[in-house]
Amino acid sequence: MMRTITYQIQEVSDREAEIQIRAFIEERKKKIVKSFNVLDVYSDLKLPTEQINKIMMKLEREGVVTESE
Numbered sequence: 001m002m003r004t005i006t007y008q009i010q011e012v013s014d015r016e017a018e019i020q021i022r023a024f025i026e027e028r029k030k031k032i033v034k035s036f037n038v039l040d041v042y043s044d045l046k047l048p049t050e051q052i053n054k055i056m057m058k059l060e061r062e063g064v065v066t067e068s069e
Contacts, residue, residue, distance in 0.1 A: 012047070021052065022059075022064070
Protein backbone atom coordinates (compact mmCIF):
# COMPACT_ATOMS: atom_id res chain seq x y z
CA MET A 1 0.00 0.00 0.00
CA MET A 2 1.37 3.41 -0.98
CA ARG A 3 1.27 6.25 1.55
CA THR A 4 0.81 9.85 0.57
CA ILE A 5 2.57 12.60 2.46
CA THR A 6 1.13 16.08 2.22
CA TYR A 7 2.52 19.38 3.44
CA GLN A 8 0.60 22.43 4.50
CA ILE A 9 2.46 25.24 2.75
CA GLN A 10 2.77 28.46 4.73
CA GLU A 11 1.54 31.68 3.22
CA VAL A 12 3.68 34.42 4.71
CA SER A 13 5.12 37.67 3.44
CA ASP A 14 8.55 37.68 1.83
CA ARG A 15 9.83 39.57 4.87
CA GLU A 16 8.56 36.90 7.27
CA ALA A 17 9.88 34.13 5.02
CA GLU A 18 13.30 35.80 4.96
CA ILE A 19 13.32 36.00 8.77
CA GLN A 20 12.48 32.30 8.96
CA ILE A 21 15.14 31.35 6.42
CA ARG A 22 17.81 33.42 8.17
CA ALA A 23 16.90 31.71 11.46
CA PHE A 24 17.11 28.32 9.69
CA ILE A 25 20.61 29.20 8.43
CA GLU A 26 21.74 30.35 11.87
CA GLU A 27 20.44 27.15 13.44
CA ARG A 28 22.40 25.11 10.88
CA LYS A 29 25.54 27.11 11.66
CA LYS A 30 25.13 26.41 15.38
CA LYS A 31 24.95 22.69 14.56
CA ILE A 32 28.06 23.08 12.38
CA VAL A 33 26.17 21.97 9.28
CA LYS A 34 28.06 23.52 6.40
CA SER A 35 25.65 22.76 3.59
CA PHE A 36 21.95 22.41 2.93
CA ASN A 37 19.70 22.71 -0.07
CA VAL A 38 16.36 24.24 -0.96
CA LEU A 39 14.60 20.96 -0.20
CA ASP A 40 15.93 21.10 3.37
CA VAL A 41 14.49 24.60 3.75
CA TYR A 42 11.23 23.52 2.14
CA SER A 43 10.77 20.47 4.34
CA ASP A 44 11.64 22.35 7.55
CA LEU A 45 9.80 25.62 6.95
CA LYS A 46 6.99 24.61 4.55
CA LEU A 47 7.43 27.74 2.44
CA PRO A 48 6.66 27.87 -1.29
CA THR A 49 9.72 26.89 -3.35
CA GLU A 50 9.43 30.02 -5.52
CA GLN A 51 9.61 32.19 -2.40
CA ILE A 52 12.56 30.20 -1.03
CA ASN A 53 14.44 30.52 -4.32
CA LYS A 54 13.84 34.27 -4.49
CA ILE A 55 15.07 34.82 -0.94
CA MET A 56 18.04 32.48 -1.33
CA MET A 57 19.15 34.45 -4.42
CA LYS A 58 18.94 37.65 -2.35
CA LEU A 59 20.96 36.06 0.47
CA GLU A 60 23.53 34.87 -2.07
CA ARG A 61 23.92 38.42 -3.44
CA GLU A 62 24.44 39.60 0.17
CA GLY A 63 27.09 36.93 0.72
CA VAL A 64 25.09 35.15 3.45
CA VAL A 65 25.07 31.87 1.48
CA THR A 66 26.97 30.55 -1.51
CA GLU A 67 25.85 28.13 -4.17
CA SER A 68 27.84 24.91 -4.43
CA GLU A 69 28.02 22.46 -7.28
